[in-house]
Amino acid sequence: MTALLAMPHHDGSELYAPEWPEELGNETTVLLRMPRGRAVDSVAVRYVRDGEPGVAPARIDRETEADVWWRASFPVWNPVTPYRWLLSGGDFGYAWLNGVGLQRFDGPDADDFIATPEPGGPAWHLESVVYQVFPDRFASAGLTVTPPDWAVPRGWDAPPTGRGPETPFEWFGGDLVGLEQRLGHIAALGASVLYLTPIFPAGSTHRYDASTFERVDPLLGGDDALESLVRAAHGRG
Numbered sequence: 001m002t003a004l005l006a007m008p009h010h011d012g013s014e015l016y017a018p019e020w021p022e023e024l025g026n027e028t029t030v031l032l033r034m035p036r037g038r039a040v041d042s043v044a045v046r047y048v049r050d051g052e053p054g055v056a057p058a059r060i061d062r063e064t065e066a067d068v069w070w071r072a073s074f075p076v077w078n079p080v081t082p083y084r085w086l087l088s089g090g091d092f093g094y095a096w097l098n099g100v101g102l103q104r105f106d107g108p109d110a111d112d113f114i115a116t117p118e119p120g121g122p123a124w125h126l127e128s129v130v131y132q133v134f135p136d137r138f139a140s141a142g143l144t145v146t147p148p149d150w151a152v153p154r155g156w157d158a159p160p161t162g163r164g165p166e167t168p169f170e171w172f173g174g175d176l177v178g179l180e181q182r183l184g185h186i187a188a189l190g191a192s193v194l195y196l197t198p199i200f201p202a203g204s205t206h207r208y209d210a211s212t213f214e215r216v217d218p219l220l221g222g223d224d225a226l227e228s229l230v231r232a233a234h235g236r237g
């Protein structure tokens with residue numbers, strides 16, 4: 001088995017991608033770590049611009065006792081720019097390094113690393129602990145609602161079927177009001193962000209088959225329940 005440290009490596013961290021572009025059309029710089037014991041004659045980056053491939057040669061950036069670091073720069077013209085490393089000669093003969101790993105064949109662009117002009121989302125998401133909630137199963141405030149024709153009502157403490165034709169339609173009666181009442185429990189777990197599975201009217205309890213995105217499902221308490229939940233969550237900071 002080959003040790004990972006004995007293989008060439010690249011990822012999207014600041015160590016390997018120190019200069020993400022701020023705007024489209026600017027260049028980005030990426031680095032490849034090559035173990036000193038693995039010989040290579042040349043290194044380049046293949047990138048995609050408007051669907052067409054381009055090649056940017058790499059040069060040695062620095063050397064350490066264990067590794068040789070290669071640096072390459074290429075333009076980022078599209079919001080999502082795939083790229084991969086091309087290793088030629090030496091121990092590799094001809095090989096690609098993409099997001100899947102070291103490849104001896106020319107793989108699809110979908111397996112490539114990705115360069116974007118924006119390094120990520122808002123700063124708060126890097127410091128957050130996200131708690132995902134499936135509203136029908138999390139908590140019920142006992143709202144008085146009439147189940148739709150597709151629903152297969154279940155008792156709150158009944159185990160779900162798990163797999164079968166009724167699985168998407170099992171309705172336990174959880175709602176957003178019950179969720180709001182238990183925000184303290186979620187906060188006590190250390191979570192700071194709520195991520196809800198779909199809450200729109202639909203033909204199943206998972207609600208990924210939403211019929212509209214303009215209002216909240218009345219089974220969950222409707223728009224008023226969501227507004228109240230948001231206020232309560234934001235009130236906790």
